[in-house]
Amino acid sequence: MNRITRIAACAGLAIATLPAQATEWIGRWGSPGCGADDTVIALGQQELDFSTFEASCRTLRAQRRRDVYEIAGQCHGEGRPMRVSFTVRVDGDTLSFIRQRGFDFSPKRFRRCR
Numbered sequence: 001m002n003r004i005t006r007i008a009a010c011a012g013l014a015i016a017t018l019p020a021q022a023t024e025w026i027g028r029w030g031s032p033g034c035g036a037d038d039t040v041i042a043l044g045q046q047e048l049d050f051s052t053f054e055a056s057c058r059t060l061r062a063q064r065r066r067d068v069y070e071i072a073g074q075c076h077g078e079g080r081p082m083r084v085s086f087t088v089r090v091d092g093d094t095l096s097f098i099r100q101r102g103f104d105f106s107p108k109r110f111r112r113c114r
Contacts, residue, residue: 024090025062025069029110039107043088043095048073053105057084068098075103 023045030040042049048057048071055077062071072085084102088095093112 025071025088025095028113029095030113031107031110033111034113040113041110054078055103
């Protein structure tokens with residue numbers, strides 16, 4: 001067990017369930033920026049916050065596959081809950097939605113919010 005995993009386990013943090021290299025998609029992302037008038041989403045190990053699009057999702061699974069991440073969730077918004085999946089690519093501070101199933105929205109390209 002590496003040092004970060006031990007610290008997270010001792011602190012009771014959920015992040016220990018994902019390999020360290022598989023977490024770069026986690027964070028607040030905005031398009032075109034991160035201001036009050038921009039489209040801002042938050043992707044996390046337990047929740048995908050798409051409140052800008054009137055939806056919130058519980059993260060069910062996140063896996064790294066080569067240079068992309070496959071994220072599955074169950075979303076709630078208007079109507080009944082739905083299963084969704086997203087394929088995203090992270091390149092530095094840019095996150096791009098490559099594929100969306102079950103819940104499609106635009107924009108597709110976001111930058112990391114500080």
